[in-house]
Amino acid sequence: MPAPIEPETADEPDLSPAALWPFTRLSARSGDLELRYIDDELLAAVAAVAARGVHAEDFMPFDFPWTRGTPVEVARSVLAYEWGKRAAMSPDAWTIELAVLVDGVPAGIQAIDARDFAVARTVETGSWLGRAHQGRGIGTRMRTLMLHLAFAGLGAEVATTSAWADNGPSNGVTRKLGYSPNGVRLESREGNPAEKLLYRLARADWEANEAARLPDVTLTGTEQAREFLRIS
Numbered sequence: 001m002p003a004p005i006e007p008e009t010a011d012e013p014d015l016s017p018a019a020l021w022p023f024t025r026l027s028a029r030s031g032d033l034e035l036r037y038i039d040d041e042l043l044a045a046v047a048a049v050a051a052r053g054v055h056a057e058d059f060m061p062f063d064f065p066w067t068r069g070t071p072v073e074v075a076r077s078v079l080a081y082e083w084g085k086r087a088a089m090s091p092d093a094w095t096i097e098l099a100v101l102v103d104g105v106p107a108g109i110q111a112i113d114a115r116d117f118a119v120a121r122t123v124e125t126g127s128w129l130g131r132a133h134q135g136r137g138i139g140t141r142m143r144t145l146m147l148h149l150a151f152a153g154l155g156a157e158v159a160t161t162s163a164w165a166d167n168g169p170s171n172g173v174t175r176k177l178g179y180s181p182n183g184v185r186l187e188s189r190e191g192n193p194a195e196k197l198l199y200r201l202a203r204a205d206w207e208a209n210e211a212a213r214l215p216d217v218t219l220t221g222t223e224q225a226r227e228f229l230r231i232s
Contacts, residue, residue, distance in 0.1 A: 018224075022224030022225055022228050023096065023221070023228070024037055024039065024221075025037070025220060025221030025224055025225075026220065026225050027219075027221060028098070028145050028146070028149045028217060028218070028219050029217070029220075030141070030214040030215065030216055031214075031215075032102055032103045033100070033101070033138070033145060034100075035098035035099070035100060035101075035142065035145055035146060036098055036101055037099075037221075038082060038098065038099045042099050043078070043082055044079075046078065046106045046108070046109060047074075047075035047076075048075060049108060049132075050075060050077075050128070051071035051072070051074050052131070053130065053132075054067050054108075054128050054129070054130060054131060055131065059166075061164065061167050062128070063187075065190055066078075066081065085097055089228075091228075092116060093114070093115045093116075094113065094117070094229060095111060095112070096113070097109055098110055098111065098146070100127075100129065100133075100138065102138060107129055107138060108127065108128050108130050109127060110127040110142045110143065110145070111125065111126045111127060111146075112124065112146060112149075112159075114156075117154075117156075117229065118230060121155065121157035122159070122160060123150045123154075123156045123158075123160070124159070124162075125146060125147070125159060125160075125161045127139070127143060134169075139169060139170075140173045141214065143174075144177060144212055144213065145217065147201070148214060148217050148219070149219060149222070152219065153219045153222035153225075154225070154226060154231060155226070157202065157203050158200060158203070159179075159200075159201045160198070160199060160200050160201070161174055161179065161198075161199050161201075162196050162197060163197055164189065164194055164195070164196055164197075165184075165195040165196065165197050176211055177206075177209065177212040178205050178206065178208075178209035178211065178212050179205075180199065180201070180202075181198070181199060182199050182200040184196065184198065185198060
């Protein structure tokens with residue numbers, strides 16, 4: 001790997017990888033749980049988690065059925081999606097995708113996205129967790145940690161989310177963390193009509209709900225991310 005390009009004089013810009021792409025520094029940690037920026041090495045490991053299975057064959061929790069296909073096809077879908085989200089990052093519309101690590105072991109992805117955040121101060125959460133890591137409370141903790149990053153780290157005022165009406169685990173996490181119902185939408189899921197439940201969580205409700213907070217949270221790289229995204 002070539003050495004980082006360092007400025008030769010004080011007048012030259014910093015062209016190091018961390019300066020060019022400040023999200024490489026971004027992470028949130030609480031105990032054994034960490035949300036970390038997904039570089040290509042970590043991305044390959046996360047894609048392998050998805051390839052080993054995310055949900056039962058007879059259920060589809062996602063809007064787009066990216067988990068259908070062979071293990072190789074599923075892993076490649078993860079790579080392509082993540083590369084695309086990186087390329088599309090701008091202050092006007094962005095998605096922050098972080099790997100979920102439990103004791104350093106990749107378990108899934110937790111994400112937030114936003115449009116016109118400087119004005120609306122609203123983020124939408126989304127996530128997935130490998131089947132081998134489900135049923136252990138990780139889904140609740142990783143969403144809780146991302147909410148801390150959104151509200152305390154990036155200055156969000158509202159967090160929204162949604163899930164199919166028959167997705168019990170996702171709806172359960174959302175209700176536990178204090179979101180308020182925000183409507184119902186009928187959408188197409190793999191060619192069939194399905195109800196999607198919408199939710200909204202205001203900063204004041206997040207601050208007041210102890211169940212929506214984790215102890216000893218450490219945020220890293222938020223200042224650099226805010227500068228890139230032009231968040232005052």
